[in-house]
Amino acid sequence: MVNVGIIGCGGIMRGCHIPILAKMSNVKLIAFCDVEIDRAKESAQMYKANAYADYREMLLREKLDAVFIAVPPYAHGFEVEVVEKGVHVFVEKPVALDLNTARRVEKAIQRSGVVNSVGYMWRYLDTTDKALEVLMESGPVVLVEGHYVDPFWLPLGHWWLSKSKGGGQVVEQATHVFDLARFLTGDVERVYAEFDYSLIGKYAPGSDVEDCSITVLKFKSGAIGVITATCISRNTYNFTDLKILAEKTVLEHGGHRGFLRVYRHNSIEEHRPRVDPYALEDEIFIEAVKKGDTSKIRSTYSDAVKTLEITLAANESSRAHKPVEL
Amino acid sequence: MVLGVGVVGCGGQGLAHIERFLKDGRVRLLAVCDIDEAKAKETAKRFNVEYYTSYEKFLEHPNLDIVSIATPNYMHASQTVAALNAGKYVLCEKPMALTVEDCDRMIEASEKSSRLLAVGFQLRFKDVFQKTRSLIRELDEPMNAYVLRLSPNPYDLNLEWRRGKSLTGGLILSMNCHEIDMMRWLLGEIEYVKADLKTMLYGNVIDYEDNAWLVLGFKRGLTATLGSSMTAHTSIYEYTLICRNGTIKLHPWENKISVFQEHTSKTIATDKDDPLQKEISCFIDSVEEGRLKQPLASGVDGRATTAVIKAARESSEKGGLAVKPRGGFKS
Numbered sequence A: 001m002v003n004v005g006i007i008g009c010g011g012i013m014r015g016c017h018i019p020i021l022a023k024m025s026n027v028k029l030i031a032f033c034d035v036e037i038d039r040a041k042e043s044a045q046m047y048k049a050n051a052y053a054d055y056r057e058m059l060l061r062e063k064l065d066a067v068f069i070a071v072p073p074y075a076h077g078f079e080v081e082v083v084e085k086g087v088h089v090f091v092e093k094p095v096a097l098d099l100n101t102a103r104r105v106e107k108a109i110q111r112s113g114v115v116n117s118v119g120y121m122w123r124y125l126d127t128t129d130k131a132l133e134v135l136m137e138s139g140p141v142v143l144v145e146g147h148y149v150d151p152f153w154l155p156l157g158h159w160w161l162s163k164s165k166g167g168g169q170v171v172e173q174a175t176h177v178f179d180l181a182r183f184l185t186g187d188v189e190r191v192y193a194e195f196d197y198s199l200i201g202k203y204a205p206g207s208d209v210e211d212c213s214i215t216v217l218k219f220k221s222g223a224i225g226v227i228t229a230t231c232i233s234r235n236t237y238n239f240t241d242l243k244i245l246a247e248k249t250v251l252e253h254g255g256h257r258g259f260l261r262v263y264r265h266n267s268i269e270e271h272r273p274r275v276d277p278y279a280l281e282d283e284i285f286i287e288a289v290k291k292g293d294t295s296k297i298r299s300t301y302s303d304a305v306k307t308l309e310i311t312l313a314a315n316e317s318s319r320a321h322k323p324v325e326l
Numbered sequence B: 001m002v003l004g005v006g007v008v009g010c011g012g013q014g015l016a017h018i019e020r021f022l023k024d025g026r027v028r029l030l031a032v033c034d035i036d037e038a039k040a041k042e043t044a045k046r047f048n049v050e051y052y053t054s055y056e057k058f059l060e061h062p063n064l065d066i067v068s069i070a071t072p073n074y075m076h077a078s079q080t081v082a083a084l085n086a087g088k089y090v091l092c093e094k095p096m097a098l099t100v101e102d103c104d105r106m107i108e109a110s111e112k113s114s115r116l117l118a119v120g121f122q123l124r125f126k127d128v129f130q131k132t133r134s135l136i137r138e139l140d141e142p143m144n145a146y147v148l149r150l151s152p153n154p155y156d157l158n159l160e161w162r163r164g165k166s167l168t169g170g171l172i173l174s175m176n177c178h179e180i181d182m183m184r185w186l187l188g189e190i191e192y193v194k195a196d197l198k199t200m201l202y203g204n205v206i207d208y209e210d211n212a213w214l215v216l217g218f219k220r221g222l223t224a225t226l227g228s229s230m231t232a233h234t235s236i237y238e239y240t241l242i243c244r245n246g247t248i249k250l251h252p253w254e255n256k257i258s259v260f261q262e263h264t265s266k267t268i269a270t271d272k273d274d275p276l277q278k279e280i281s282c283f284i285d286s287v288e289e290g291r292l293k294q295p296l297a298s299g300v301d302g303r304a305t306t307a308v309i310k311a312a313r314e315s316s317e318k319g320g321l322a323v324k325p326r327g328g329f330k331s
């Protein structure tokens, strides 16, 4: 049995990880923590566990094997204290809002040797496996094009609408697309971005997050790419994707939609997912905690830091109006 | 000896036939016939052949082996019978004829003269349908099929013969004989038909249906639906075939087939081909070999389709009761 604690009982935890973990026979949810104590209590009551407002107290009082962390991006950094206690960590993306914090946590994880995983769930789709398989026989990748197109839907005052709290759309949301691009085509060496802020104020007065962005990527492999994001699209025009043009095939990954399309000269193949990637990332993390074998974890903390680095570089480039070398 | 060809009907489809016979190259176009002298003359001049306005005289041409019939639908039967009786091999445009009895006469004439008779169901030659036919076998027993053919008025109603049911056979014969033949070719024999035929928009111009709903019961057990309209504002032509191990969707005009299975789907681009060319070349092959070659539609096929459509009319008149397409069925 793996004793699990939850830090941050907000949307993604309650809507996704908690119900998944609750269904797993080898997991016991023993403690819930949220600075908004009522949220922690609500879940704690449901699962007959303890509630905490402060993670320190939870770490002190509970015998935890692992914690799942899903707090707003600005709240990260305390993971150092968690892993120093030898507690394994699953952290939702993005891992932080600056590289110093992320590197501090990364080092602490390395020192402690705990099992670690970050919630880039698209990596766990079987259609992503298929993409890797097809890419093996596709020749070199030349062009990568990705999208994170969302309508505006957040309530005013939400942390997401402040760059110092959420990091902005590229760091917080489009990070999934950047991460999948890295997973499928390798590391990035140069980033150039242009961000637009002209309309966000009409949706959320005072907000300083980018409403549209394009980020050009130069991959170490030589491939070039562009990722387009917006948070002010229409309800009728919203999607995520990543398209990869290789010498012999064109791949279209549907992002949240989960599908993979493989375009060849006279055929298009569409594969639809057979797995729930959220459930799979949680199960694989728990398995790794139990067995100490981390080989099935697709997104380690260190790997996620590299994705953060690109999205932060995009912000830097957009401010400097210059490419940024990584 | 080079086969001599004559084409009757110098309208759109007649010219299309002429072009394909010439492109095939194995035959010689010798004569054309049209009651409209100007048209006949112009066509003859263009292709440097003889022309006739009298079909009887045309058939007396000494060197005609093949006669291609591309006249209005109501002329198919009498002209085909006359050509066969005169010892010609006949390629007759679809629909074969307006009545089952006419079809019987045509088949009989072909048997008596031992000259081949083929009906111009050219869609059978389209790669997209040929691939579909083999896909149905791969995906195992078809369970359900939907065919939709919706278009803005596809006919030039200025042509007088297009306006009368007694001349065209109506929308479901003139147009949807293609779909009925295709469904028979893909799914087998049709045992009963239920239909609803309505004139929604063009009542002041035509005396036949402009919208149609057909339910077709097949011998192998499945039931299929055919929807047809000539009052739409866009063109939709698609087949959906639900088989045991996959669902096929094809868009003939886009030459695309999609196969859906539980977790995958695949879209195949098929050839942008010229099915009429393939049909005419196959007909020439058939004449040379002395037997109808697959997948040419025979007189029996043509009759079956006309019989299904006749049954559909009867069903619609009876308020949608199931009607067996028996008509003058022989065999």
Ligand SMILES: NC(=O)c1ccc[n+]([C@@H]2O[C@H](COP(=O)([O-])OP(=O)(O)OC[C@H]3O[C@@H](n4cnc5c(N)ncnc54)[C@H](O)[C@@H]3O)[C@@H](O)[C@H]2O)c1
Pocket (backbone or CB within 6 Å): A007, A008, A009, A010, A011, A012, A013, A033, A034, A035, A036, A039, A055, A070, A071, A072, A073, A075, A092, A093, A094, A119, A120, A121, A172
């Ligand atoms: N992988 C995905 O698909 C996905 C989807 C949604 C959210 N997320 C990520 O999960 C994280 C949380 O997002 P959310 O939508 O659940 O946000 P949320 O605001 O709904 O929930 C965050 C919760 O954390 C609590 N919190 C804040 N600081 C805390 C602290 N120091 N200790 C304990 N609790 C604290 C808040 O009170 C809140 O209840 C974000 O990083 C987001 O990017 C990932």
Ligand SMILES: NC(=O)c1ccc[n+]([C@@H]2O[C@H](COP(=O)([O-])OP(=O)(O)OC[C@H]3O[C@@H](n4cnc5c(N)ncnc54)[C@H](O)[C@@H]3O)[C@@H](O)[C@H]2O)c1
Pocket (backbone or CB within 6 Å): B008, B009, B010, B011, B012, B013, B014, B033, B034, B035, B036, B039, B055, B069, B070, B071, B072, B073, B075, B093, B094, B095, B120, B121, B122, B159, B174
């Ligand atoms: N297979 C296909 O996809 C396809 C496509 C178009 C037409 N067709 C068929 O081809 C036939 C002709 O159609 P069309 O579009 O060319 O029509 P059309 O009206 O353009 O041509 C018919 C021609 O036949 C002539 N004609 C009429 N009565 C005649 C007679 N008694 N003797 C000699 N000539 C006569 C007319 O003057 C006219 O030139 C129809 O049966 C139609 O169903 C088949």
